[in-house]
Amino acid sequence: MSIPLFVLLAFAGWTLLSMVLTVGVYRWHRILSGRNRIGEFSEYRIEGRDWYKRALRAHANCVENLPVYGAVVVAIAVTGVSDPLLDGLALVFLIARIAQTSVHVGLQHSDLAATVRFSLFFVQLVCMTWMGLYVVFEVV
Numbered sequence: 001m002s003i004p005l006f007v008l009l010a011f012a013g014w015t016l017l018s019m020v021l022t023v024g025v026y027r028w029h030r031i032l033s034g035r036n037r038i039g040e041f042s043e044y045r046i047e048g049r050d051w052y053k054r055a056l057r058a059h060a061n062c063v064e065n066l067p068v069y070g071a072v073v074v075a076i077a078v079t080g081v082s083d084p085l086l087d088g089l090a091l092v093f094l095i096a097r098i099a100q101t102s103v104h105v106g107l108q109h110s111d112l113a114a115t116v117r118f119s120l121f122f123v124q125l126v127c128m129t130w131m132g133l134y135v136v137f138e139v140v
Contacts, residue, residue: 003087004131007094008073014094015062018101022055051105058104062097065124069093072131081138086131093127096120 026048030036046053076086100120107113 002076002082004073004076004090007090008070010094011062011066011069011097014098014101015059015066018055018062018105019059022105023052023059026052026055050108054109055105058101061104061121062101065097069124069128072128072135075132075135079135079139081135083134083138086134089127089131093124093131096123096127100124 027036027041031038046056073090076082097120100117103113103116103120107116
């Protein structure tokens with residue numbers, strides 16, 4: 001299995017894990033302790049602690065970016081392009097993704113937290129763009 005493909009699977013796993021360990025634990029704890037009914041949680045009315053709201057947004061951000069990285073990996077797989085540079089970019093992407101989610105959930109919203117999150121997201125954008133362009137120019 002190629003490193004970019006492994007990173008795609010790890011990213012999917014991280015997306016699921018981040019949901020289960022934050023939103024899932026929070027909701028099931030509230031349901032099982034009798035504080036909420038299962039039907040009380042609505043995507044239209046987000047209530048709860050600040051970290052819970054940030055966890056919802058962090059998970060949504062993973063879901064939004066997973067198909068984009070997936071498209072890059074599909075292009076790599078279909079074209080058969082392989083290079084240590086792509087492997088390195090994929091690993092940097094994954095580290096930045098995990099760090100961004102962790103900062104989003106773990107730090108209260110502030111200018112500093114937003115700057116760190118955006119910087120980590122920007123690293124991911126650079127990695128995906130570089131990987132995509134590499135494939136395009138390698139194939140042409």
